[in-house]
Amino acid sequence: MIPAQFDYVAPATLEEALTLLSEHGDEAKVLAGGQSLLPVLRMRLNAPGVVVDISGIQELKEITDQGESIRIGAGATYQDVLDSPLVREHLGLLHKAVTEVADPQIRHRGTVCGALAHSDPAGDVGGPVLALDATMEVQSRGVVGPRQVAAADFFVDLFETAVGDGELLTAVTIPKHTGWGSHYEKFVRVSHQWAIIGVAAAVRAEGGTIAEAKVGLTNMGSVPLRATAVEQALVGLAATEEALAEACSLAGEGTDPPSDLNGQADYRRHLAGVLTRRAVLAAAGG
Amino acid sequence: MTRISVKVDGVTYEDEVEPRTLLVHYLREQLGKTGTVIGCDTSNCGACTVHLDGRSVKSCNVLAVQADGHEVTTVEGLADPVDGTLTPVQEAFRDCHALQCGFCTPGMIMQATDLLRENPRPTEEEVRVGMEGNLCRCTGYHNIVRAVLEAAAQREGQRA
Numbered sequence: 001m002i003p004a005q006f007d008y009v010a011p012a013t014l015e016e017a018l019t020l021l022s023e024h025g026d027e028a029k030v031l032a033g034g035q036s037l038l039p040v041l042r043m044r045l046n047a048p049g050v051v052v053d054i055s056g057i058q059e060l061k062e063i064t065d066q067g068e069s070i071r072i073g074a075g076a077t078y079q080d081v082l083d084s085p086l087v088r089e090h091l092g093l094l095h096k097a098v099t100e101v102a103d104p105q106i107r108h109r110g111t112v113c114g115a116l117a118h119s120d121p122a123g124d125v126g127g128p129v130l131a132l133d134a135t136m137e138v139q140s141r142g143v144v145g146p147r148q149v150a151a152a153d154f155f156v157d158l159f160e161t162a163v164g165d166g167e168l169l170t171a172v173t174i175p176k177h178t179g180w181g182s183h184y185e186k187f188v189r190v191s192h193q194w195a196i197i198g199v200a201a202a203v204r205a206e207g208g209t210i211a212e213a214k215v216g217l218t219n220m221g222s223v224p225l226r227a228t229a230v231e232q233a234l235v236g237l238a239a240t241e242e243a244l245a246e247a248c249s250l251a252g253e254g255t256d257p258p259s260d261l262n263g264q265a266d267y268r269r270h271l272a273g274v275l276t277r278r279a280v281l282a283a284a285g286g
Numbered sequence: 287m288t289r290i291s292v293k294v295d296g297v298t299y300e301d302e303v304e305p306r307t308l309l310v311h312y313l314r315e316q317l318g319k320t321g322t323v324i325g326c327d328t329s330n331c332g333a334c335t336v337h338l339d340g341r342s343v344k345s346c347n348v349l350a351v352q353a354d355g356h357e358v359t360t361v362e363g364l365a366d367p368v369d370g371t372l373t374p375v376q377e378a379f380r381d382c383h384a385l386q387c388g389f390c391t392p393g394m395i396m397q398a399t400d401l402l403r404e405n406p407r408p409t410e411e412e413v414r415v416g417m418e419g420n421l422c423r424c425t426g427y428h429n430i431v432r433a434v435l436e437a438a439a440q441r442e443g444q445r446a
Contacts, residue, residue: 008305103419
């Protein structure tokens with residue numbers, strides 16, 4: 001399979017990239033690692049006039065400590081995130097989820113921000129980023145400073161985000177969750193495939209009791225979801241399987257997951273309860 | 287057409303390519319490096335795995351223009367260019383009979399080589415997880431995993 005023809009530009013600076021995106025509007029597609037875009041181009045699901053490769057822009061590659069949060073630039077690959085001591089120490093949930101993304105070859109090229117901008121509901125990083133209350137940094141030419149978009153407002157629909165034509169997702173900033181327990185429970189038929197569903201859980205426990213919990217769901221709707229009912233019900237519970245079971249069983253309530261060859265919607269709702277229990281228990285160290 | 291300069295298996299090539307040309311097509315059709323094979327063409331099977339600046343990638347999921355100014359190693363660039371001495375991974379694949387039809391082998395060897403560079407003494411579980419992006423439809427993976435572990439042991443022996 002060969003993509004349709006396109007022009008290719010590889011700007012060296014963010015300013016150049018923003019200029020190109022503003023000139024080409026909806027004719028342009030951004031390539032960061034290309035691990036989602038290239039399959040789309042090969043299958044001719046999209047045929048952009050111009051591909052803007054941002055992988056050579058040094059300033060976008062950085063993962064930095066912002067004090068209260070960690071900022072991951074649009075050029076940082078999954079492997080960069082896995083190798084980052086900052087992410088490991090302060091964003092354990094993201095670290096765990098990234099180990100489950102696709103396979104090593106894909107992780108060497110693919111980027112966290114690219115996956116967020118692609119917004120595949122079965123992608124592994126949307127749920128964790130949403131659960132950890134991240135903020136997306138969106139930039140465009142002629143606008144001074146980035147537009148900050150809360151993760152809760154970022155995912156609009158299937159493959160659709162708050163990033164408009166001419167705009168670029170330049171970074172995701174995630175508040176530190178130092179000392180929180182975390183676990184990403186991914187349910188798949190083939191190890192390196194997309195999640196049938198996934199559950200991302202971060203838990204702050206105090207003396208065996210859950211003080212705070214954050215739960216994100218992968219592929220339980222057209223966008224990543226936050227299981228807020230579960231989060232609230234977990235507070236004050238002992239971190240044991242018996243104590244958690246009822247609260248976690250709420251995870252599928254009110255969701256509208258897809259039905260496909262891997263499972264019907266009701267099966268996914270059932271799985272959500274089971275996997276949330278496993279994820280929360282593992283995150284709480286139980 | 288876009289002009290690229292890319293070092294492949296130790297030799298620098300200057301070529302004109304269409305931006306839509308996949309790296310695997312460039313390697314096979316323009317450079318004649320047919321040791322790298324196209325398996326699924328959907329970035330699932332890993333048969334087309336090569337190293338880009340020392341890290342494994344699926345060459346059906348990289349554009350040739352993205353390799354401009356970078357260094358590619360294919361399965362053809364592993365053995366000693368002068369006397370053809372195989373690497374420990376290649377030797378182990380031969381000695382452990384880690385293949386049947388052989389189609390997945392170039393990608394398996396490239397991924398195993400990357401895996402051992404990152405983790406020189408992996409456990410069996412780590413080998414299985416590290417090779418998850420490479421599919422084999424013949425062997426059931428048993429001898430492939432054995433070969434990677436054998437290569438790790440051999441390299442350890444050489445270092446000792």
